[in-house]
Amino acid sequence: MVARQAVADAHRHEWAFVLAATVRVARDLDLAEECVQEAYAAALSAWERDGIPGNPAAWLTTTAKRRAMDAIRRERTFRSRLPLLVEPEEAVDELAPDTLDEHDEGEAVDLEDAVPDERLRLIFTCCHPALAQEAQLALTLRLVCGLPTPDVARALLVSEQTMAARITRAKKKISAARIPYRMPRPAELPDRLTSVLGVLHLFFTAGHTAPSGPALMRTDLADRALHLARTLHALMPDEPEVRGLLALLLVTDARRATRTGAEGRLLRLQEQDRSRWDRTALAEAHELIVAGLRGGRAGRYLLQAAIASLYAQAPTYQETDWPQIVALYDRLLALWPSPVVALNRTVPLSMTQGPAVALAQVEALEQDSRLSGYQYLPAIKADLLHRLGRTDEASAAYRQARELTRNEAERAFLTARLTDRETPPA
Template identity: 45%
Template sequence: MGDLTTLPDLLREYAPQVLAAVVRRYGDFEACEDAVQEALLAAAQQWPASGIPAQPRNWLITVAGRRRVELLRNESARRRREETVRHEPAPEVRGDDELALLLLCCHPALAVPAQVTLTLRAVGGLTTAEIARALLLPESTVGQRISRAKQRIRDTGTRFEMPAPHELSDRLAAVRQVLYLIFNEGYTASSGEQLHRLDLTREAIRLTRQLHRRLPDDGEVAGLLALMLLTDARRPARTGPDGSLIPLAEQDRGRWEAAAIAEGVAIITRTLARAPIGPFQLQAAIAAIHDEAARPEETDWPQIRILYGMLHALAPSPMVTLNRIVAGAMVDGPAAGLAALDEAATDPVLARHHRTAAVRAHLLELAGDLDGAREQYRRAARLTLSLPEQRYLESRASRLR
């Protein structure tokens, strides 16, 4: 009998492998995904009493395959398929199955929210209820999103196979972005009572590790993994005992996870030396500079500003612009930062984003304009949906008397 305390992790590990094997054998992603979910449920109910089988993955594949046959509506078709199954070996698991499954879940025909949800379900092995809790959505909404995504894949006629070489790069870019979105939502929840959602950050890191093992020469996958590790390493120090947000400059750096920092720094150092530079690598390099500074005043802000300039050239975005302004202000002073922020805030996205108001408040505080800073902190608090961020911003405003 295996260790039943690890049963949830075991089922989560096997879920994408089993789904990939069953889809490749029988086709029809939608029906196969339903069959695999039922096999996982059967294992969760039966194995605590009967023990984990000697070959748990094969057990799951067999049960899912049988259930896939039972789901056929036409009785004669079901009998013919059962006859075929009895004479066929169990589907095998191939080395690239999980990568192919990730690519399928991030199919370009799906909207990004559908890609995120389907990835968590099919590759992450999360149940509909778990996804709903993680994303703070009604379970019915998540169920409908998954159902529509599977229907969309079926309508496109997409087969379970690796894309052609000329399509792989674009498809991998979508996979990396989906994993990054999952991580970000877990690390700084966009709404709700909690700042962190550990199930999402852990799942994003786990899936990115798997992707990195399968594509060790992809610099951007390596950069993404390093970025996640270097960022998540600070999580223990980001909140106080009451759940309140603690900004980077005020965190107890002794609480940062040294092993994660060392791993992340090693990955990005190796990658920058041998791979073409990409946006995730640059973000990881910035995170490494922050993490390697023993004290806030030792942060190499000139180097960070250079890296944000490179990132802006490769992948411009409103948040990159904002972070570049912050780095520049730390080098040239708050007045220069406020001038740059006035110019950048003509962008409608930045003009209404809470982080723009928060940055303006911080720079005004550094410049000695406490009244202006207090007003901007309160404006930022009104704009964010995250309750921990609201409480932090309001507390900053209240301290400026």
């Protein structure tokens, strides 16, 4: 039982690291995934028999790499013994990249020591411009974040079947295009940065509010995303949007300890104890925001960070600078016309112009197919209807939001809102 729990913990915390390290030897995503899965399966019996190693990640990585090298050797041996069934020798070399070297037993030459995190290297690989941005995001969330395909589908607002096909196509394209598993050269970074930032943001979001499961958060994902954002900032310290992303993650994560109450009950922003927010993280975020704004035109992450910072700076929820937040959302929408941003804007709008005005905009957004199945749309609509005293319609919207929600903490919150008709409006 102890060994099984240790394997489960290692899968939760170390999967992305082990996979990223194995990919550099295997040079093939499917092979790397297969070898990593075999390593975890082997750990179940080996750790039960021999005890849990001092460094489980290193044990798993070594085992997975050895399996990958064995598979490559078997493939080469098979091809060398069946010359009449394969293409000429040049094609054999092309199909089996030279990942093995006689003097180092298969370790690929590491030219990327400047980036110490294997997972960040894998993110840059998955964000190759040869792939569509949707495929980049899907592949990275699945491989680096370790999210199940259904959770990836929910994060990107598509069906599970569509997402599974998208991930499969992305893997095949990486293999067919022979995209190298390495950090891009400095001149190549700008072409991939937008996608990398998007991946890290979604990575953090999946930890901040888990797409499914019993707990509101997956702190391991949130911590990992913060670490990767810091690593990227160290690599590209002068990029305003890198600063903006790190600031956004810091100011959002500063409320971590206050987002749930007794027995994991979700607490709304107005219910949270602001004295317990991480002031060190908020101060660091503020410095990054100021430095980014001084650098020129604000991008989407810098604007989102500024919005989140305004929420955090207010002494109380009621004293929030709602007009300024709406103005920042207007700038963000002009730069990034996302339906999710438009939906989020309706919350501060309801505080400046009233719930009826905000509700009209939410109802207009219901016509956007990109938000079909997005649980926060009916949840926001339900709150606005509740504030307007339209309780029956609010109840229907709460039920719809609950049906779409897979996170049990959020489902419990929506159930409470549904059943507690006498809760005073926010």
